[in-house]
Amino acid sequence: MRVAILAHEKFPERAKTALGVLRYADYDVAAVLDRDSAGSRVSDYVPDVQDAPIVGGTDDLEEDAVDALLIGIAPIGGDFDERWRPDVRTALEYGCDIISGLHYFLENDEEFAELAEENGCELRDIRKPPADLTVAEGIAGDVDAEVITTVGTDCSVGKMTATMELARDARAAGYDVGVVPTGQTGIMIEGWGIPIDRVVGDFTAGAVEEMIVELGDEHDYLLVEGQGSLVHPAYSAVTCGILHGSMPDKLVLCHDAGRETIHGYESFDLPSIPTYVDLYETLSAPVAETEVVAGTLNTADLEDDAAREAVDEYADVLGVPATDVIRHDTDEMLEAIL
Amino acid sequence: MRVAILAHEKFPERAKTALGVLRYADYDVAAVLDRDSAGSRVSDYVPDVQDAPIVGGTDDLEEDAVDALLIGIAPIGGDFDERWRPDVRTALEYGCDIISGLHYFLENDEEFAELAEENGCELRDIRKPPADLTVAEGIAGDVDAEVITTVGTDCSVGKMTATMELARDARAAGYDVGVVPTGQTGIMIEGWGIPIDRVVGDFTAGAVEEMIVELGDEHDYLLVEGQGSLVHPAYSAVTCGILHGSMPDKLVLCHDAGRETIHGYESFDLPSIPTYVDLYETLSAPVAETEVVAGTLNTADLEDDAAREAVDEYADVLGVPATDVIRHDTDEMLEAIL
Numbered sequence: 119m120r121v122a123i124l125a126h127e128k129f130p131e132r133a134k135t136a137l138g139v140l141r142y143a144d145y146d147v148a149a150v151l152d153r154d155s156a157g158s159r160v161s162d163y164v165p166d167v168q169d170a171p172i173v174g175g176t177d178d179l180e181e182d183a184v185d186a187l188l189i190g191i192a193p194i195g196g197d198f199d200e201r202w203r204p205d206v207r208t209a210l211e212y213g214c215d216i217i218s219g220l221h222y223f224l225e226n227d228e229e230f231a232e233l234a235e236e237n238g239c240e241l242r243d244i245r246k247p248p249a250d251l252t253v254a255e256g257i258a259g260d261v262d263a264e265v266i267t268t269v270g271t272d273c274s275v276g277k278m279t280a281t282m283e284l285a286r287d288a289r290a291a292g293y294d295v296g297v298v299p300t301g302q303t304g305i306m307i308e309g310w311g312i313p314i315d316r317v318v319g320d321f322t323a324g325a326v327e328e329m330i331v332e333l334g335d336e337h338d339y340l341l342v343e344g345q346g347s348l349v350h351p352a353y354s355a356v357t358c359g360i361l362h363g364s365m366p367d368k369l370v371l372c373h374d375a376g377r378e379t380i381h382g383y384e385s386f387d388l389p390s391i392p393t394y395v396d397l398y399e400t401l402s403a404p405v406a407e408t409e410v411v412a413g414t415l416n417t418a419d420l421e422d423d424a425a426r427e428a429v430d431e432y433a434d435v436l437g438v439p440a441t442d443v444i445r446h447d448t449d450e451m452l453e454a455i456l
Numbered sequence: 457m458r459v460a461i462l463a464h465e466k467f468p469e470r471a472k473t474a475l476g477v478l479r480y481a482d483y484d485v486a487a488v489l490d491r492d493s494a495g496s497r498v499s500d501y502v503p504d505v506q507d508a509p510i511v512g513g514t515d516d517l518e519e520d521a522v523d524a525l526l527i528g529i530a531p532i533g534g535d536f537d538e539r540w541r542p543d544v545r546t547a548l549e550y551g552c553d554i555i556s557g558l559h560y561f562l563e564n565d566e567e568f569a570e571l572a573e574e575n576g577c578e579l580r581d582i583r584k585p586p587a588d589l590t591v592a593e594g595i596a597g598d599v600d601a602e603v604i605t606t607v608g609t610d611c612s613v614g615k616m617t618a619t620m621e622l623a624r625d626a627r628a629a630g631y632d633v634g635v636v637p638t639g640q641t642g643i644m645i646e647g648w649g650i651p652i653d654r655v656v657g658d659f660t661a662g663a664v665e666e667m668i669v670e671l672g673d674e675h676d677y678l679l680v681e682g683q684g685s686l687v688h689p690a691y692s693a694v695t696c697g698i699l700h701g702s703m704p705d706k707l708v709l710c711h712d713a714g715r716e717t718i719h720g721y722e723s724f725d726l727p728s729i730p731t732y733v734d735l736y737e738t739l740s741a742p743v744a745e746t747e748v749v750a751g752t753l754n755t756a757d758l759e760d761d762a763a764r765e766a767v768d769e770y771a772d773v774l775g776v777p778a779t780d781v782i783r784h785d786t787d788e789m790l791e792a793i794l
Contacts, residue, residue: 195590196658221658252533256689256721315658320534320559322657322693349742351594354700355660358686359693383594389742397739404687404727 121217122149122179123190124205129155129172130163134274135219136190138303140167142282148184149173151205166444176208186215186242192302194382196221196245206230215240219302221316244302245313247325254323259365259406261334263296266455267342267366268414269398271388272381273353275374276443278304280414281343283443284370284451288339293456296337298329300360304343315345315356322359330364339456342366348397351383361398365406368455369398371436374416375428391435412454413440459483459555460517461528462543463490467510468501472612473557474528476641478505480620486522487511489543504782514546524553524580530640532720534559534583544568553578557640559654582640583651585663592661597703597744599672601634604793605680605704606752607736609726610719611691613712614781616642618752619681621781622708622789626677631794634675636667638698642681653683653694660697668702677794680704686735689721699736703744706793707736709774712754713766729773750792751778 123140125133129152140147140160147170150160156174160167173179176187187209193199198220206216206224210233216224224230224241234241258265266284268277278301288295297304299311317325326342333340342364346353371394380386389397395410402408413436417425425445433440439450461478463471467490478485478498485508488498494512498505511517514525525547531537536558544554544562548571554562562568562579572579596603604622606615619635619642626633635642637649655663664680671678680702684691709732718724727735733748740746751774755763763783771778777788 254690256724316656318654318656319660319694319697320653320691323690348696348739349700351700351703351743352592352661353658354743355693355697356657358696359657362687362689362692365689386594386743393738393742400731401686401735401739404731405689405692405724 119145119186120148120184121145121186121188122151122176122184122209123147123188124151124202125190126152126202127154128152128191130160133190135192135303135306137164137167138278138282139188139190139306140164140170142286143307145188149179150190151175176205176212181212184214186217188306189216189218189220192219198222198224198227207233210234210237210239213237213239215242217242217244217306219244219306219313221245244305245316247312247317251317251321251325251328253320254327254363256405258327258330258334258363261330261340263334263337263340264368265330265334265340265342265364265366266368266370267360267364268344268370268372269357269361270344270347270372271391271394272347272374272377273350274381275377276372276414276416277344280370280372280443281341282307284448284455285341287448288452288456291452294338296333296340298326298333298340298342298364300326300343300345314360315353319355322356323363326360326363344372347380348394348401349389350380351386358401361402362405366402366408368411369402369408370455371395371398371410371413372416373413373432375420375425391432395436410436410438412438412451414443414451415440417442417445457483457524458486458522459524459526460487460489460514460522460547461485461526462540463488463528464540465490465492466529467493468498471528473530473641473644475502475505476616476620477526477528477644478502478508480624481645483526487517488528489513514543514550519550522552524555526555526644527558530557536560536562536565545571548572548575548577551575551577553580555580555582555644557582557644557651559583582643583654585650585655589650589655589659589663589666591658592665592701594743596665596668596672596701599668599678601672601675601678602706603668603672603678603680603702603704604706604708605698605702606682606708606710607695607699608682608685608710609729609732610685610712610715611688612719613715614710614752614754615682618708618710618781619679620645622786622793623679625786626790626794629790632676634671634678636664636671636678636680636702638664638681638683652698653691657693660694661701664698664701682710685718686732686739687727688718689724696739699740700743704740704746706749707746708793709733709736709748709751710754711751711770713758713763729770733774748774748776750776750789752781752789753778755780755783
């Protein structure tokens with residue numbers, strides 16, 4: 119499928135979904151929409167992902183250039199930015215489907231719903247959970263697969279990236295690994311999954327359990343994409359539900375080098391790395407005995423030498439193997455988790 | 457307002473909502489509906505709450521006997537039991553409102569919606585959260601009031617009861633206390649609140665914060681009703697969101713004497729009481745430094761002497777004052793929490 123990715127004014131650093139899709143999804147990306155960078159190319163900013171031209175809007179594309187427009191931005195709160203409306207409108211007039219992970223459901227937007235109807239397009243609201251979810255039974259631990267869950271020190275520290283990189287490398291090494299996507303980007307990449315942050319509280323663990331039970335007897339290993347952080351002032355509920363719902367055998371702790379306060383909540387300091395390890399392990403224990411067996415560190419802002427040093431220091435503090443999954447290899451990590 | 461409370465086959469032990477409403481709400485309860493106990497009275501089973509006759513169904517009431525029918529059962533999963541349909545139908549034909557805390561929204565039931573329309577009745581789905589919730593800002597700790605949150609070792613161990621009893625006794629002693637209800641029964645009793653277990657994961661803490669900010673400058677103390685347990689295989693997400701969203705100054709740990717496994721999930725043992733104290737305090741700390749300052753113990757299944765002994769032992773293990781809020785006085789507890 120050929121897609122255009124909307125990432126206005128945010129590409130690449132603040133368009134996490136766009137970057138994840140460019141890096142891991144099977145889509146053929148025909149263009150990225152960013153009015154601030156129109157005329158340049160993805161490869162001008164990010165060297166190691168699928169390349170594509172950056173254009174100013176859907177108007178700049180040929181009518182039959184893409185099959186779908188994908189919203190590549192995940193704003194806090196998940197609202198629709200009205201400045202994106204002309205791009206979505208034109209895409210629908212071109213006959214394209216729209217793939218969106220916003221909390222604002224496009225299917226409830228009167229104009230978009232009408233245009234989709236008229237032009238035979240689909241509005242795919244990825245963040246809309248299935249209607250038949252229910253409470254967990256506490257049975258995720260019963261599946262044959264070994265369950266490895268990525269957890270984090272904060273939001274946007276690389277849990278989705280770690281999940282995808284480890285899955286890719288493990289598969290390349292011949293392991294039979296399934297991925298359990300819990301967020302919009304992971305779902306867009308894998309083509310299935312439940313957006314756990316959008317599920318009602320009572321069903322959080324149940325939705326994760328449902329996915330694990332569905333996949334758990336088909337693979338030797340399941341990699342569960344984590345969300346948020348256990349000490350996040352806003353999102354810890356989701357993290358806690360994934361931790362207990364997945365009943366993990368092993369945990370991978372993801373961190374961003376240099377992050378000292380919670381992103382967007384700078385009055386809250388991150389606790390120490392050993393505190394995180396202790397919290398994740400002790401909170402999981404009554405439901406599923408588990409331990410942190412590896413760590414990933416995002417070193418994107420560091421020079422090569424400093425990055426290597428930071429990773430080594432992180433591994434030392436953790437007492438288990440660590441790596442930057444984008445910058446370095448994952449051999450030692452795979453040995454630890456598989 | 458005069459209400460009838462539906463509690464078929466469950467009154468009193470397994471009709472938690474019915475019991476809470478009888479004990480704490482301002483409603484004038486004209487009857488309890490329980491086909492298994494028709495002909496007896498509430499006082500035959502529970503001595504210390506508002507008395508009312510128990511009847512077999514709405515049919516047994518005079519047409520103008522009540523203003524509303526309240527669903528007094530909170531089944532796991534929150535489904536509507538089709539055997540309740542005739543009672544709800546008759547109540548609507550009588551012109552009564554229906555007050556329901558089920559996950560199944562009565563307003564989406566075609567027959568009930570039509571009958572309500574025809575008879576000018578309201579279908580009040582208490583468990584439907586407001587549509588405009590959003591993510592927490594991490595500001596609940598900024599309110600003037602001191603925030604005290606009840607937390608538990610499991611579901612149904614007395615968090616709502618502790619909240620209501622402590623609020624009542626504190627008010628009687630002249631303290632200015634507000635209650636923040638987070639569950640259906642608390643909301644029915646207080647006449648406001650947000651059903652946190654029904655809020656989408658990303659907004660869990662935000663919904664609690666919104667209530668605290670709304671009330672926090674009007675009272676010296678806020679008592680926040682907790683939900684579930686931090687180590688519950690299904691409901692821990694909700695518990696965690698309330699813990700971080702309320703940013704409590706103090707915690708009250710509620711437990712049920714003799715409970716050794718998680719109710720309905722008997723393959724999971726409850727951890728030790730000190731483990732709970734440690735988990736609640738250490739998980740809260742990065743967002744809000746807090747400590748367990750008191751405990752409540754449900755001793756309903758014990759004889760008087762054994763109850764006193766169990767409470768003393770619980771207080772010893774906790775190292776702070778404890779009581780059974782129904783059976784004993786709360787004087788020492790109030791000193792600890794206020």
